Amino acid sequence: HYVPQFHLRRFADEKARLWAWDKQSDRVFRTSPGAIAAEKQFYRLTQYEADGHDPLVMEKQLADMEGEVALITDQWLKWLPQMDSLDKLPIPRVNRFIVARFLAVQVLRTVDTRELLSAIVELDRGAPVDEREARELHTELIWDKQAVRSLTKRFSRSVWIVARNDSATPFVTSDNPVSFRSPDNRQWLRSLVLVPGAYLVFALSPRAVL
Secondary structure (H helix, E strand, O other): OOOHHHHOOOOOOOOOOEEEEEEOEEEEEEEEEHHHOOOOOOOOOHHHHOOOOOOOOOHHHHHHHHHHHHHHHHHHHHHHHHHOOOOOOOOOOHHHHHHHHHHHHHHHHHHHHHHHHHHHHHHHHHHOOOOHHHHHHHHHHHOOOOHHHHHHHHHOOOEEEEEEEEOOEEEEEEEHHHEEEEOOOOOOOOOOEEOOOEEEEEEOOOOOOO
């Protein structure tokens, strides 16, 4: 899964099902968290397999990271309903680091990041990138300590704001246009809807004017 199942389950209904949108076919359907945002062997380290290394070590690392973050954010979700507007959520420094690092890795581990990286390499050398090379380029990026450290530091130093929709009206905001493309690859805007009772987290730059 390039979107962790613990996160997807939080959008599921009482029957453990959720609604999904296939951006390629523009099809909306109901499914289970285990059946979407996943691809078999997506993080397999084929470049180290011939030397006898465990090709699934990255999968295991990501699973361990997700387990830590699930525990921390589950606690937040228990506290948030009891809080008033403008209350501050006390986050220990170590927990803030763990969640910030998770956010950094999450930015790097997606399908869009792999496609963008492959497109850059193809443009640079004028030759296509096959599936294996794309995977190897991508996993090397995810394992790039400097890239992860830089993003983690930025997330950790940002101001984190949690918004809760207490009204009966859905709150609609714009989403990342790069994440939504039509079949002919044209970028277009889509809306993100925060339904009543749901939470939305904003991470702002320390220089942001509040």
